[in-house]
Amino acid sequence: MIEIMEGNHALGWGALEAGCNAYCSYPVTPQNEIVEWFAREFPPRGKFFLQSTSEIESSFLCMGFVAGGARTMTSTASPGWGLYPEGMSHIVAAELPLVVALLMRGGPGQGTTRQSQMDYTSATSPGGQGGYKNIVIAPYSCQECYDFVQLAFYLAEKYRNPVILLTEPNVTRVLEQMERRPLKFDYPPEGKWALGGKARHSDGKARLITSGYGLTSTEEHPSYLSYLKHLHDKFERMREEVRYEQYEVEDADVVLVAYGYTARVSREVVKQARAEGIKAGLIRPVTLWPFPAEPISKKAEEGAKFLVVEDNLGEIGGLSDDVRLAVAGRAEISLVTALDRHDPGEGGSIYPGKVLEKLKKIKGIR
Amino acid sequence: MEQKIMARGFEAIGWGALAADCQLFAGCPTGPDDEAFAWLAREFPENGRHFVRASSEVSAINIAYGGASAGGRAMVVVASAGWGLIQETMSHLVNAFLPVVVVLIQRGGPGAGSLRHAQMDYLAVTRDAGQGCYRVISLAPASVQETYEATQLAFHLADKWCNPVIIATDAIVAGMTEPLALKTIKFDPLPEKDWAVKGRGHQPDGIRRFLSSAQGFIPTRDFPTYLSFLKGLNEKVLKMREEEIRYESYELEDAKIVLVAYGYSARVCQEALLMARAEGIKAGLVKLVTLWPFPVDVLKKKARQGAKFLTVEDGLGGLREDVMLAVEGQAEVETVDALDRNEPGAGGAIYPGKVLEKMKKWEVPKVGSA
Amino acid sequence: MVKKVVCGKPRLWRYRSTSLPFCPGCQHGVGARAVLETVEELGIEGKTIFLGGGGCAYPLPSLLDLDAMQCPNGRATSIGSAMKRLHGGETVIITYQDDNDALAVGTEPLIHAALRGDAITVILANNAGYGSTGWQMASPGDTPVPPEMDKPNPLFPINIMELLAEFEGVSYLARGTVSSANDFEETKGYIKTAIAKQMAGAGFNLVEILTACPARWHLTPQESLKWIREEMVAGLPLGEFKNGGGN
Numbered sequence: 001m002i003e004i005m006e007g008n009h010a011l012g013w014g015a016l017e018a019g020c021n022a023y024c025s026y027p028v029t030p031q032n033e034i035v036e037w038f039a040r041e042f043p044p045r046g047k048f049f050l051q052s053t054s055e056i057e058s059s060f061l062c063m064g065f066v067a068g069g070a071r072t073m074t075s076t077a078s079p080g081w082g083l084y085p086e087g088m089s090h091i092v093a094a095e096l097p098l099v100v101a102l103l104m105r106g107g108p109g110q111g112t113t114r115q116s117q118m119d120y121t122s123a124t125s126p127g128g129q130g131g132y133k134n135i136v137i138a139p140y141s142c143q144e145c146y147d148f149v150q151l152a153f154y155l156a157e158k159y160r161n162p163v164i165l166l167t168e169p170n171v172t173r174v175l176e177q178m179e180r181r182p183l184k185f186d187y188p189p190e191g192k193w194a195l196g197g198k199a200r201h202s203d204g205k206a207r208l209i210t211s212g213y214g215l216t217s218t219e220e221h222p223s224y225l226s227y228l229k230h231l232h233d234k235f236e237r238m239r240e241e242v243r244y245e246q247y248e249v250e251d252a253d254v255v256l257v258a259y260g261y262t263a264r265v266s267r268e269v270v271k272q273a274r275a276e277g278i279k280a281g282l283i284r285p286v287t288l289w290p291f292p293a294e295p296i297s298k299k300a301e302e303g304a305k306f307l308v309v310e311d312n313l314g315e316i317g318g319l320s321d322d323v324r325l326a327v328a329g330r331a332e333i334s335l336v337t338a339l340d341r342h343d344p345g346e347g348g349s350i351y352p353g354k355v356l357e358k359l360k361k362i363k364g365i366r
Numbered sequence: 367m368e369q370k371i372m373a374r375g376f377e378a379i380g381w382g383a384l385a386a387d388c389q390l391f392a393g394c395p396t397g398p399d400d401e402a403f404a405w406l407a408r409e410f411p412e413n414g415r416h417f418v419r420a421s422s423e424v425s426a427i428n429i430a431y432g433g434a435s436a437g438g439r440a441m442v443v444v445a446s447a448g449w450g451l452i453q454e455t456m457s458h459l460v461n462a463f464l465p466v467v468v469v470l471i472q473r474g475g476p477g478a479g480s481l482r483h484a485q486m487d488y489l490a491v492t493r494d495a496g497q498g499c500y501r502v503i504s505l506a507p508a509s510v511q512e513t514y515e516a517t518q519l520a521f522h523l524a525d526k527w528c529n530p531v532i533i534a535t536d537a538i539v540a541g542m543t544e545p546l547a548l549k550t551i552k553f554d555p556l557p558e559k560d561w562a563v564k565g566r567g568h569q570p571d572g573i574r575r576f577l578s579s580a581q582g583f584i585p586t587r588d589f590p591t592y593l594s595f596l597k598g599l600n601e602k603v604l605k606m607r608e609e610e611i612r613y614e615s616y617e618l619e620d621a622k623i624v625l626v627a628y629g630y631s632a633r634v635c636q637e638a639l640l641m642a643r644a645e646g647i648k649a650g651l652v653k654l655v656t657l658w659p660f661p662v663d664v665l666k667k668k669a670r671q672g673a674k675f676l677t678v679e680d681g682l683g684g685l686r687e688d689v690m691l692a693v694e695g696q697a698e699v700e701t702v703d704a705l706d707r708n709e710p711g712a713g714g715a716i717y718p719g720k721v722l723e724k725m726k727k728w729e730v731p732k733v734g735s736a
Numbered sequence: 737m738v739k740k741v742v743c744g745k746p747r748l749w750r751y752r753s754t755s756l757p758f759c760p761g762c763q764h765g766v767g768a769r770a771v772l773e774t775v776e777e778l779g780i781e782g783k784t785i786f787l788g789g790g791g792c793a794y795p796l797p798s799l800l801d802l803d804a805m806q807c808p809n810g811r812a813t814s815i816g817s818a819m820k821r822l823h824g825g826e827t828v829i830i831t832y833q834d835d836n837d838a839l840a841v842g843t844e845p846l847i848h849a850a851l852r853g854d855a856i857t858v859i860l861a862n863n864a865g866y867g868s869t870g871w872q873m874a875s876p877g878d879t880p881v882p883p884e885m886d887k888p889n890p891l892f893p894i895n896i897m898e899l900l901a902e903f904e905g906v907s908y909l910a911r912g913t914v915s916s917a918n919d920f921e922e923t924k925g926y927i928k929t930a931i932a933k934q935m936a937g938a939g940f941n942l943v944e945i946l947t948a949c950p951a952r953w954h955l956t957p958q959e960s961l962k963w964i965r966e967e968m969v970a971g972l973p974l975g976e977f978k979n980g981g982g983n
Contacts, residue, residue: 022822048821052814053848056424056451060811060845064818067805068785082457082496083424086450090808093477107498108599109461110580112592118499127453127495129446130475131486131682195803195819197827199782206750208798210806214480214712216798223710224480231476232682232705313499313596316603321691328695338499339600344593346583394841395866396809421840422810447808478794478808 002179007145007172008033011101011165012041014149015073017182020099022048022070024061028080029113030169031103035075055080059087066096067209069194071153075101078119079110088162089128092231093211095193097156097163099149100134104168112346115168116338117260117311120318123166124289133235136164136288137243138259142176147183148286154185159238160193166288168311170261170349244292245284248274252281254362255299257323258309259285262336262350266309269355278363288319293326300331305362309336311350334362369548375540376402378510379469379533380409382517383441385550388467390433390440392418392426397481398537399445399471406443423451427466431455434464435577437562439521443469446487447478449495456530457496458579460599463561463588465524465531467517472536472629480712483537484704485629488684491534492658501603503610504532504657506628510544515551516655522553527606534657536680538630538715561587612655615664617643621650623725624668626689627678628654631716635678638721647725654685662692669697676724678702680716700724746772748781751799759867761957763947764793764834766914767861770945771830772800774927780828780935785819787812789833789842792867796832807831810842817845817854828934829856836866839894853905853939857930860896860942863949864968880953880963896944897977907939909977913946913969915961926976939981946972 005013011034015023023038025031035051042049048070052058058074065072076084081102091098104119106112123136135155139145145167152163198206210216214224221227248270249255258266263284273280283299285292296306306327312318314337323333336355341348373381379402383391391410395403403419410417416433420426426442433440444452449470459466472487474480494500503523507513516533524531566574578584582595589595616639618624623642627635632653642649650673652664665675675697679685686701693699702724707714746769751757756765775784781802788797790809797804807815812831820829838846838860849856864880897909908930912923923945930941946968948960955963 022818024818048818050818050821053844055454057814057845057848060808060814061818063807063811064815065822067815068819068822070818070822078497079454079457082454083451085453085490085495086448086808089450089475090477090811093475093479094805106583106592107461108457108494108496108500108579109498110458110578110583111461111498112580112583116498119497121493121499122453122495122497125489125493127490127493128450128476129448129487129490130477130479130484131489131684132476195785195805196823197780197783197785198801198803200826201803204782206801207803208805210798211477211808212479212794212806213477214474214482215478215794216806218798224474224712225705225707225710225714228682228704235682313600313603315600316499316501316607317493318499324694325687325691330695338596339593341593344591346592348593421843478790478806 002177004175004177005142006033006175007139007142007167009037010142010145010178011149012037013180014146016041018071018150018153020071020073020153022065022072023074024050024052024058024065025074025076026052026055026058026080028077030105030173031075031077034101055083056087059084059091062098063087063091063096066098067195069196073099073101075103077103078105078107081119081122085126085128088126089130089132090211091162092132093130093213094209095160097160099152099156099163099165101165103172104166106346114346115170115261115311115349117168117262118313119166120288120310120312123164132231133238133289134162134164135238135241136166137286138166138288140171140260140263140284142174143178145172146178146180150183150185154187155241158188159234160191161234161238167260239290241287242290242292243286244295245286246295247282247284249281249283249295249299251279252304253279254305254307254359256280256282256307256309257296257319258282259288259319262309262311265350265352265355268352269359272352272356273359278359280359291322291326296323296326297328300327304331306331306333307336307359307362308333309350309355311338313338334358371546371548372543373510373546374401374543375510375513375535377405378513378546379443379517380405381546381548382514384409384413386518386521387439388415388441388521389438390416390418390430392420392429392440393443394420394422394426394448396445396448398473399443402443402540423448427452427455430466431459431464434459434466435563437559437564441467441469443471445471446473446475446484449487449490453496456502457498457500459530460500460502461581462577462579463528465528467520467524467531467533469533469535471540472534474712482712483630483680483715485536485631485680486682486704487534488657488679488681489687491532492688500599501606501658502530502532503606504534506534506654506657508539508629508632508653510542510546513539514546518551523610525556527602529602536629607659610656611659611661613661613664614653614655616651616653618650618652618668620648621668621673622648623674623676623728625649625651625676625678625721626685627651628657631678631680634716634718635721637718641718641722642725649725660688660692665689665692669693674698674728676700676702678716678721680704746776748772748776748801749799750801756799757795758792759951761948761950761960762792763863763914764796764861766920767859767945767947768796768832770914770920770924770927771832771859774924774931778928778931783826784828784830787816787829787831789831789837791834791836793832793834793861810837811845812837813842813845813849813856813858816856817849817852820854820856825935825937828931830859831856832859832861835860835862835864839896850900850903850906850940855934855937855939857934858942859927860944861947862944863947865949865952867949867952880955893971895972900942901978904981905939906941906978907981908933908941908979911944911946911972911974911977913964913974915964
């Protein structure tokens with residue numbers, strides 16, 4: 001059955017479908033619609049909703065929910081995201097699952113209240129202590145919000161690691177057609193790590209959860225080094241979860257790379273370009289980490305040129321860095337960045353016209 | 367006359383801050399940075415500076431934010447466990463164009479990790495760990511003297527660029543005792559902090575000052591629109607990236623294998639370099655002084671000459687990414703990382719022998735051959 | 737089956753070496769033992785979750801035969817609040833936090849758990865300072881050896897009992913010591929009452945235990961206990977501060 005809804009709500013319905021039973025967050029624009037959805041829909045269904053006192057608190061309340069065995073989700077936006085790194089680092093260290101929806105708005109600092117794509121790096125190259133990785137998924141439509149939040153819960157439990165859904169209000173605030181279809185995942189057997197009082201465990205044995213394996217020796221991780229190796233191996237295995245989409249890439253000699261709303265814009269540009277005889281294509285990373293280096297590398301080898309489209313400061317970093325790594329010097333990379341927004345105010349966005357203009361420049365077309 | 371004392375890295379931070387006229391220190395101790403606190407708690411008040419022991423790192427960085435807003439030189443010391451708590455405010459400081467010096471003493475992670483040394487925060491330090499897209503200059507001292515000098519430089523660079531500056535040291539460099547020559551560095555003069563908030567009546571022109579970390583969105587004196595702010599920030603970052611690269615190179619000229627390291631690993635590499643050369647291996651070392659900006663060009667040049675790169679870092683793959691970005695696929699890059707520590711406990715470290723072992727594993731032409 | 741432990745090590749300790757990893761005269765072991773004996777006597781070990789905080793007491797959760805978690809500094813109350821919601825009456829959530837943890841970094845979580853009336857039991861082991869990070873003052877503001885580090889910024893004392901007693905969601909507040917066999921029994925009584933409140937779903941409850949830190953106080957263990965009895969108690973009186981209320 002086709003419905004019309006906004007991505008914010010689709011995240012909620014998808015979470016419900018995935019068996020999420022605990023949600024905790026702190027309101028911040030533009031994620032408030034998500035908080036409201038959970039506040040409205042969770043309690044009547046006997047599921048836990050908790051508004052915290054700060055984002056730091058959100059991360060640790062969530063750590064508690066997860067440690068207690070709940071399938072847990074939190075959401076935040078850019079200014080709140082800056083308060084998550086400590087919690088994220090501890091949750092990763094304790095090997096706990098969590099789904100985090102991060103809505104990007106203009107930054108840094110207080111920034112703006114409207115969309116951006118400026119948290120690419122802090123999501124894919126996590127800013128908490130210790131150096132770790134999280135799978136990052138970027139939905140670009142309402143349907144994908146619904147589908148990918150379900151995927152996120154599965155991957156979080158599969159790897160016992162937080163999974164981040166990275167998006168922005170241009171995707172989540174827009175009303176679109178979608179279909180509520182449950183996705184089936186092969187969840188691993190219920191983990192034997194959740195706390196609940198030892199009598200509740202089938203073997204009656206006490207369990208310990210800690211985020212300080214360099215301070216505490218356990219049976220599972222007798223030394224800090226054995227623990228680091230275990231984590232490192234896990235992060236390597238997570239690389240198998242790479243997902244991406246290619247649109248008209250086969251014969252393309254100029255390839256756009258974009259995710260989220262700018263991928264929608266780029267699809268439009270590819271269509272327009274093709275109509276004008278330009279062989280353009282789009283590689284859309286669906287997972288931003290692990291990054292789909294392989295298809296980009298392949299096109300670089302074939303001699304294609306690249307146009308990275310991101311509402312970010314691409315000359316400094318972001319998606320452009322990962323494309324540069326994948327291209328490894330073999331091809332020209334051009335950028336469409338936040339400096340190319342159509343309007344100087346906070347509502348400025350990247351429009352197809354601007355992208356097409358740059359595309360033509362690359363091809364040497366007036 | 368220059369005074370020479372024996373000092374620990376922790377103390378050198380304090381000596382450097384005094385020399386740089388740091389007026390305010392705020393912090394909340396978490397092992398192993400409490401030794402820095404002990405020194406600062408004693409010496410700062412005695413030298414007429416403010417010492418505030420805050421209730422947490424969030425609190426500390428915001429106190430420093432206040433000090434910076436008022437036009438003072440402010441500093442914070444954190445350890446890795448606690449680093450995560452300051453990122454929101456770092457992002458605000460960047461937007462508001464405010465200078466604060468942040469000393470990070472790296473310990474094992476993630477989470478509570480270990481209380482001992484590590485170099486696991488490279489990516490968090492060199493990229494934007496908080497919201498938004500930005501960069502912050504980071505310095506990596508590898509000795510007590512360097513810690514002292516880096517601290518002074520950090521205050522100068524923070525004021526020069528109106529941006530936070532990070533000193534990313536580790537518990538080994540901070541904990542070691544070495545000779546320290548106390549000499550205040552004279553930097554180029556900087557303009558007055560005309561933007562500082564102090565009460566309209568105290569402003570020389572009587573006009574109120576307004577600081578915001580939502581610059582552009584909230585029109586400010588310098589940035590009437592968000593786009594103009596983004597342009598300004600972008601420009602500033604690119605300029606810092608171009609002008610503030612610092613590194614040291616050792617035996618690089620004819621090197622076929624280039625070690626890349628910082629902090630205590632750089633000291634280890636200096637030893638490994640000697641050992642390698644003694645065995646006829648054409649090795650060289652690029653020791654990072656700034657982690658960001660990264661010395662891209664010097665590595666690119668060696669890559670074009672056919673050199674191979676061995677990154678040595680007591681972490682899990684941070685530095686490697688920047689080396690890969692610099693060489694752009696033109697050279698082999700291998701790593702010595704935390705999994706190569708000499709022992710499995712938290713005190714395990716990277717030793718020169720291990721670096722030499724990895725160098726030897728590669729087919730590298732010896733001295734005297736082409 | 738309720739039985740009373742008269743002497744001996746509680747069954748719930750499971751450390752492998754011969755002694756606990758604390759300084760001689762440290763009372764974290766005693767404070768934790770008061771909790772463990774109470775848990776044993778109430779027969780609730782099967783449903784207890786022990787959440788330890790940061791600082792010197794960090795190793796505790798790894799040394800007990802209970803479902804346990806080593807929480808980041810200041811966060812045990814948040815983690816406990818979440819777990820309590822999840823498991824409700826099926827579990828008993830006990831946090832063990834020192835003054836550094838609960839009265840500094842963890843003040844926001846603590847106050848809000850109390851404001852929400854979360855039915856968890858917080859054991860606040862107050863040893864007047866932060867030992868593990870080189871000795872800094874804790875909120876009570878008075879120690880036998882004023883930390884060097886805090887001379888520039890003396891802290892006024894905080895009596896957490898007075899602060900929390902006002903909150904409607906708080907059902908039980910008590911302060912005790914473990915300086916003698918009698919004190920130990922009395923404090924165990926407080927802990928028992930607190931846990932009973934939790935099990936009755938009657939809101940947030942906290943038992944503060946004044947504990948010794950001879951290493952940082954620069955006193956012998958006996959002198960430390962004397963200091964607690966004579967000096968510390970003067971500023972932080974013992975007894976029940978609230979008994980009733982909560983939801």
